[in-house]
Amino acid sequence: MKISKRLSACLKYTEGFNKLADIGTDHALLPINAVTLGYVSSAQAIDNKQGPFVIAYSNVLKYELNSKVEVILGDGIEKIDSDVDVVVISGMGGNLISDILLKDDKQNVKRFILQPNNDSHLVRAAIEAIGFNIVDELVLNDNHKTYDLIIADIGKANYSEIELQFGPINIKEKPYFFIKRIEKEIAKLNKVLPHITTQSRKEEIESRLKLLEEVIK
Incomplete structure (x- = not known):
């Protein structure tokens, strides 16, 4: 199933983990690809809107992955299973992503793959606040728009204001x-x-x- 540059970039960082939760999954394209490629064993596709939820469910059935990809109508990461170890939150504003990170129980998540549409500094601050550390960053150009992709694993961080604003790895590389x-x-x-x-x-x-x-x- 064809996916955008942004989702493709998110996808590669899921490889090697056990169970993926894709928040704001839209059409469940990311979980379907992650499971089909064998990057993860199973996945949860979560969206809080009825329309995308129905389309996601339909796509999962189409690819006969309903035993491996669970489609859920819900908000944030509050409904993820305890064995989810990698979470993708893509295509939302930085303020909303940071709220999700700060509010919801992280359970046993080992990696967050985050693609804010704006306010990336808020996302980086939230990453630091919840005891995660930025291990990679990309600046993507997709359909003539520029987006940040931030990969965070468990670990302590202490970022300067400039690092929060621009990204520690972006500044370095x-x-x-x-x-x-x-x-x-x-x-x-x-x-x-x-x-x-x-x-x-x-x-x-x-x-x-x-x-x-x-x-x-």
């Missing part, structure tokens, strides 16, 4: 689309700067520009 995203912001700020009349706002933009230049150095 400076991937292509990470640099491109920052260069785009720099160009935008440089364009508006000459038109700013308020001194405080001007200083704010200049400070941001200095930080961005430092990050991609």
Whole structure:
């Protein structure tokens, strides 16, 4: 079953785990692929909307995986089984993902694979708060949009404000689309700067520009 670049990137980080829970599963494409490829033994496909739940259930039946992929109507990770050891939360806002991480019982989860649509800094802060550590990061370009992918395993972390904002591994490895995203912001700020009349706002933009230049150095 064909999946997007974003889901494909999430998929590879599930390999070697036992049971996957995909939160906000939509059509259950990720769990179906993970089980079919043998990356995990079984999976739970969870969505809180009736429409996607019905489509997910239909897809699981279509591929005759109903003995290995359980489709659940529910929120967050509150309904995951105790033997789930890897969780994917993809395609949601960073604020919602961080709320899920901070609110729900993590049970025996060993890895979170997180793809926020925005506010990635909130997700990184939540990862640190729940006793997980970022082990990999990707900046993906899918359908002309840029997305963060954050992989977190159990482990203590102590991130600086800059690391929370940009990502500790992104800062270190400076991937292509990470640099491109920052260069785009720099160009935008440089364009508006000459038109700013308020001194405080001007200083704010200049400070941001200095930080961005430092990050991609």
